[in-house]
Structure formats: C-alpha cells, structure tokens
Amino acid sequence: MTTPNIDINAYLDQDEKKDLLRLLTAGSVDDGKSTLIGRLLFDSKKIYEDQLSALERDSKRVGHAGEEIDYALLLDGLKAEREQGITIDVAYRYFSTNKRKFIIADTPGHTQYTRNMVTGASTANLAIILIDATKGVITQTRRHTFLVSLLGIKHVVLAVNKMDLVNYDQKVFDEIVAEYKSFITQLDVPDVNFIPLSALKGENVVEPTTQMPWYHGPSMLEFLESVHISSDRNFDDMRFPVQYVLRPDLDFRGFSARVASGIIRKGEEIMVLPSRKTSKIKEIITYDGNLDEAFPPQSVTITLEDEIDISRGDMIVYPDNLPRVERHFESMLVWMDEKPMDPSVQLFIKHANNTTRVKFDQIKYKIDVNTLQKSSIDHFELNEIGRVVMTTNKAIFFDPYKKNRSTGSFILIDPMTHNTVAVGMIIDKLNAEDLPSKIVDEKTLEANKSRIHRGECLVSDAQREKRYNQKGATLWITGLHGSGKNELAFTLEKELFDAGATVVLLDGSSIRSGLSNELDFSPADRTEHLRRVAHISKLLNDQGIITICSFISPDENIRKQVVQIIGEDRFKMIHMDASLEFCKQNKPELYEKFEQGLIENLPGADLQFTEPENPTLVLKPENRATNTKTIMEYLADHKIFPLI
Numbered sequence: 037m038t039t040p041n042i043d044i045n046a047y048l049d050q051d052e053k054k055d056l057l058r059l060l061t062a063g064s065v066d067d068g069k070s071t072l073i074g075r076l077l078f079d080s081k082k083i084y085e086d087q088l089s090a091l092e093r094d095s096k097r098v099g100h101a102g103e104e105i106d107y108a109l110l111l112d113g114l115k116a117e118r119e120q121g122i123t124i125d126v127a128y129r130y131f132s133t134n135k136r137k138f139i140i141a142d143t144p145g146h147t148q149y150t151r152n153m154v155t156g157a158s159t160a161n162l163a164i165i166l167i168d169a170t171k172g173v174i175t176q177t178r179r180h181t182f183l184v185s186l187l188g189i190k191h192v193v194l195a196v197n198k199m200d201l202v203n204y205d206q207k208v209f210d211e212i213v214a215e216y217k218s219f220i221t222q223l224d225v226p227d228v229n230f231i232p233l234s235a236l237k238g239e240n241v242v243e244p245t246t247q248m249p250w251y252h253g254p255s256m257l258e259f260l261e262s263v264h265i266s267s268d269r270n271f272d273d274m275r276f277p278v279q280y281v282l283r284p285d286l287d288f289r290g291f292s293a294r295v296a297s298g299i300i301r302k303g304e305e306i307m308v309l310p311s312r313k314t315s316k317i318k319e320i321i322t323y324d325g326n327l328d329e330a331f332p333p334q335s336v337t338i339t340l341e342d343e344i345d346i347s348r349g350d351m352i353v354y355p356d357n358l359p360r361v362e363r364h365f366e367s368m369l370v371w372m373d374e375k376p377m378d379p380s381v382q383l384f385i386k387h388a389n390n391t392t393r394v395k396f397d398q399i400k401y402k403i404d405v406n407t408l409q410k411s412s413i414d415h416f417e418l419n420e421i422g423r424v425v426m427t428t429n430k431a432i433f434f435d436p437y438k439k440n441r442s443t444g445s446f447i448l449i450d451p452m453t454h455n456t457v458a459v460g461m462i463i464d465k466l467n468a469e470d471l472p473s474k475i476v477d478e479k480t481l482e483a484n485k486s487r488i489h490r491g492e493c494l495v496s497d498a499q500r501e502k503r504y505n506q507k508g509a510t511l512w513i514t515g516l517h518g519s520g521k522n523e524l525a526f527t528l529e530k531e532l533f534d535a536g537a538t539v540v541l542l543d544g545s546s547i548r549s550g551l552s553n554e555l556d557f558s559p560a561d562r563t564e565h566l567r568r569v570a571h572i573s574k575l576l577n578d579q580g581i582i583t584i585c586s587f588i589s590p591d592e593n594i595r596k597q598v599v600q601i602i603g604e605d606r607f608k609m610i611h612m613d614a615s616l617e618f619c620k621q622n623k624p625e626l627y628e629k630f631e632q633g634l635i636e637n638l639p640g641a642d643l644q645f646t647e648p649e650n651p652t653l654v655l656k657p658e659n660r661a662t663n664t665k666t667i668m669e670y671l672a673d674h675k676i677f678p679l680i
Contacts, residue, residue: 194216270440
C-alpha cells in the first residue's frame with residue numbers, strides 16, 4: 037500500500053488561513069456541556085489513541101455514564117471535577133476541521149462559579165446554552181442567557197440535549213423553544229438558533245440525526261462550521277491603544293499594539309489621544325513584512341511621519357471618528373473577588389493598555405441574574421452584577437461596550453493585592469445633569485456648621501485610614517552629609533508609592549529653595565528651618581499622608597521640639613549611622629570645600645552632630661540593599677502601612 041504524498045507546507049498554509057471561532061458552553065449542572073464537547077472531539081476524530089484508552093479506563097473507574105463512555109472526562113481535568121462529576125474551572129479545548137478552527141470554553145453551571153463563566157465568555161463569538169429536555173427552561177438557563185447578552189455575544193445556540201430521554205419527541209422540543217423565545221426577546225441577542233440533540237448518543241452532534249426526522253436543520257458541528265462571524269467585529273471605528281513604544285535604535289521609533297477595532301491604512305491622517313496631535317501613518321510593520329492596511333485582531337507596529345510624544349496607554353484614532361474622552365461614566369460591573377466590595381476604596385482600572393485610579397460615585401442597582409429583578413445595595417459580594425457610576429483620576433478613551441467590546445470593557449485591580457476584583461462593561465458617559473456633585477446639601481451644612489466654626493475636619497482619622505489604607509506618620513531620616521540619607525529617602529518614597537501608599541518627600545533642597553529661601557545655615561536659622569518642616573509634616577500627617585523628611589537636624593534638643601510639633605505617636609526617627617570618614621569618601625567635594633574654608637557650619641566638622649538618643653531604627657549605609665526593606669517591614673509590623 038502506498039502512502040499518498042502530502043505537501044505539509046500547503047497543509048499548514050491552508051490551516052493558517054482558516055478562520056477561528058471562539059465559543060462557550062453554558063447550562064445547568066448535568067445538562068451535558070462537557071459531554072457535548074467531548075462528543076464533538078470524539079466523533080470528529082480529534083482524540084489521540086492514548087487519550088481514548090485513558091478515557092475508556094477513566095469512564096469505568098470514575099465515569100457517570102453507566103456502561104457508556106463518559107465524554108465529559110475529556111474536559112473535567114481537575115481532581116475535584118472528576119470526583120464530583122461537575123465542572124468547576126473553565127476548560128479550554130482547541131480542535132480543527134477542514135472548514136474552521138475552534139476554541140471551546142466549557143464553563144461551570146453552578147451559581148457560585150458565575151465569575152468563571154464570565155471569564156470564559158469574555159472572548160467568545162458564540163454561546164451554546166444547553167437545556168436538559170427532561171427539565172426544560174430553568175432558572176440557570178435564564179441566568180446564563182442574561183450573562184451572554186450582558187457580555188455582548190451576538191450568536192446563541194439553544195441546544196436541547198438528552199432528547200433520547202424524551203423519545204426524541206418533537207412536541208417537547210417545540211415547547212422548550214417557544215418558552216425560551218418569549219424570554220430572550222427581552223434581551224439584546226440578534227442571532228438565536230435551536231438544535232435538538234443527544235450528546236451521549238451522538239445524535240445530531242457531528243452527523244445529522246437519524247432519530248429525529250422532523251428536524252431539518254444542520255447538526256451542531258455543521259452549524260458551527262457555517263455560522264457567519266466576520267461581520268461581528270467593529271471595522272468602522274479605528275482604535276489603536278498603544279501597548280509598547282519600540283525604539284531599537286536612534287533611527288527607528290514605532291508604536292506596537294493589537295488593532296482593537298477599525299482598519300488602519302497607510303498614509304491616513306491620525307490623531308493621538310490625549311494630546312490630540314496629528315500626523316500620518318508612514319508604515320505598518322509586521323514580522324512577515326509591511327502592510328498597506330491592518331485590521332482586528334492583527335498585532336502590528338506603526339510609524340508616523342512626524343515626531344510625536346506617544347506613550348503606552350495613549351490611543352491612536354482617526355480625527356473624524358473619536359471615542360469618548362471622559363472621566364465619568366456608567367457601567368455594568370461583575371464583582372469577582374471573594375472579599376466584598378468597599379465602595380470608599382479607590383481601585384486601579386485597566387482599560388485598553390491604560391491604567392489609572394478609579395472611585396465609585398454611586399451603585400445604582402444590583403441585578404438578580406436568575407430573575408432579572410433590580411434591587412438597591414451599598415456594595416457587591418462575590419458574583420454579584422449591577423450598574424455603577426464611576427470616576428477615574430484621568431480621562432480614558434472608550435466606546436460603549438455594545439458598540440465596541442475592545443474599548444468598552446475594563447478590569448478593576450486591588451492596589452494592595454494586585455488581584456483582579458471585577459470586570460466591567462461601559463454603558464456610556466454620564467449626562468451633565470447626572471455628574472456627581474461635590475456641593476454639600478443644606479441639611480448637612482447645618483449639621484456640620486458648629487464643627488466648621490471650630491475649625492474641625494469633617495473627615496475623621498478613621499475615614500482617612502480606610503481610604504488610604506495607612507496611618508499618617510513622619511519618617512524623619514537624619515545623618516551627616518554623605519551618609520546616604522537622601523538616597524534612602526528617595527528610594528523609600530518610590531517603594532511606598534509603588535506599593536500604593538500616599539506619600540510626600542520633604543528634603544533640605546526642596547524646602548530651602550522656596551519656603552526657607554531666606555534662611556542660612558547658622559544654628560538659629562537651622563532651628564527655624566526645621567520648625568517649618570515639622571509643621572508641614574504635621575499638616576500632612578493630619579490628612580493621613582505619610583511624610584518622609586530627610587534632614588541632618590544635628591541637635592537633639594531641636595529634634596525633641598520637632599517631635600512635640602508632630603506628635604510622638606506619629607514621629608519615627610531613622611538614623612543613618614555613618615562614620616565621618618565614610619561621609620568624606622562619599623561626598624569629598626563638600627568636605628574639601630570646608631577644609632579650604634569656603635563653607636562653615638558643617639555638621640560633624642565645625643558644628644557638633646549629636647546622635648539621636650532613642651531612634652526608631654538605626655541603619656548602616658553598607659546595608660543599602662536591605663535598608664528600604666527594613667523600613668517597609670517596620671511600617672507593616674506597626675500597622676502604619678498597609679493597615680491590612
């Protein structure tokens with residue numbers, strides 16, 4: 037027997053040109069989602085022999101299909117899933133036919149795994165919603181349909197499974213279809229199809245049914261191979277959110293990203309947001325060569341004819357087709373964190389390669405995904421969904437989610453844990469009359485009038501601590517010139533800022549250039565200089581802000597006066613313990629000027645430096661690699677930052 041010659045390159049080229057359909061399966065527990073996908077893989081000959089042997093063995097050992105092969109085991113990979121016979125995590129499977137490539141997401145049916153289903157649906161073009169023919173349309177069916185509609189999936193297939201258990205009765209199928217149609221007309225799903233099948237028996241899954249002669253439509257695989265999805269993408273609104281500025285040498289500056297929507301054309305005039313500067317596209321570059329145009333979901337690098345300052349998070353668009361550029365907007369939110377939402381805490385919002393802080397202005401309502409009933413709440417719990425009003429620290433560039441999934445979606449990130457806590461779909465910008473007001477109403481003003489007259493803050497320390505997740509404190513770093521205290525101060529500020537702290541750095545240069553510019557370095561003026569710094573620190577600490585102060589402050593008596601102003605509970609003395617010899621080597625120019633008589637009143641030289649009596653921490657410049665870590669650990673241990 038002769039083996040036919042196969043041109044592998046031609047085969048791979050053909051396979052690469054196939055379009056890709058991303059789909060998910062959703063339904064109640066035991067509706068047969070995993071079985072359906074397993075059957076698709078099995079009947080389309082996409083299972084290797086060793087996988088088949090393992091499947092047959094596992095079916096006898098832990099299967100839930102009696103004497104039949106349990107095709108669900110192909111998808112349920114977690115130990116807990118196999119033991120319980122349920123799907124917990126989202127299982128992704130890839131397979132290909134002669135007509136199309138597929139990525140299938142098998143999503144959990146249980147209510148507590150709603151977030152898992154949302155994850156699987158976020159990139160899907162089509163949803164298969166399974167119904168058990170013996171049970172009909174149930175609450176879970178409505179829940180999953182609502183989620184599919186919410187996430188903007190345009191194609192839905194209602195797969196009425198287990199038709200073998202109702203003797204392939206057309207009447208049962210028609211009643212389920214009628215009931216489902218009456219429900220889905222309330223939602224925004226443009227394309228709905230209905231297919232009866234038996235996943236366990238393989239009826240109407242890959243091959244057309246032989247048991248249901250009354251059904252004249254395609255089998256499940258035939259439908260999946262033919263459904264038209266190319267027009268689902270937004271090719272009208274060009275959006276290019278810059279992900280990376282490519283600068284391999286001085287002669288090249290390109291901007292790399294995945295095309296979110298629209299078509300990018302060489303030579304077209306573009307505008308960069310937020311700067312609103314314009315230029316023209318010079319080149320569209322890919323690994324395989326330059327293009328005249330690019331479209332989603334291609335990843336490309338573009339160059340411009342003009343030098344424009346562009347950074348990650350900026351968006352390139354056409355000047356006559358701009359997205360919304362707003363700080364205030366409404367969105368639907370799915371809470372995905374096990375920790376309940378705290379509406380008073382600001383989070384990070386990541387949207388189209390742009391990250392900034394965001395706060396909640398209002399929770400309009402929560403939606404019961406089982407009944408579609410709306411109710412008032414003050415926070416979200418795990419898996420809850422609702423409508424919120426949000427404000428970002430800086431403007432973002434978005435389109436409504438229904439118009440553009442790529443630029444209308446976002447995730448929320450906890451600044452402390454860096455966990456993704458929620459996903460959102462932007463509805464639209466706020467109308468002017470709905471913008472959150474900062475004006476206090478008359479009733480509140482009257483209640484607070486006496487406190488205002490006394491000069492008392494209307495915001496408590498506890499409220500500030502809850503907002504900032506920290507306590508106001510002053511980290512006073514002292515040491516001789518050249519001890520490394522300034523380096524420590526600036527490094528510490530960056531470390532705290534990156535960790536999410538609200539922090540301000542005060543050092544001698546910044547204060548003397550403005551607030552203390554009339555003072556010299558005499559003992560009397562040094563005292564006045566530090567008095568001013570102490571009062572600034574106290575004001576900042578009163579606002580819940582951590583202050584880093586880098587000052588020599590050579591006299592212990594002066595330090596005690598500073599402590600009195602700031603408060604003992606807030607003042608933390610950090611001494612950079614460096615020898616005079618070390619300081620001279622680290623800052624030789626300064627000490628040479630002193631020896632030449634060019635400067636005077638130099639602490640440690642002609643001005644006495646008294647070491648702190650009871651410092652909070654004593655650090656050595658030789659330990660520069662661990663000094664910042666030591667301070668951060670102290671702040672955490674003493675519940676200064678973070679509080680939780």
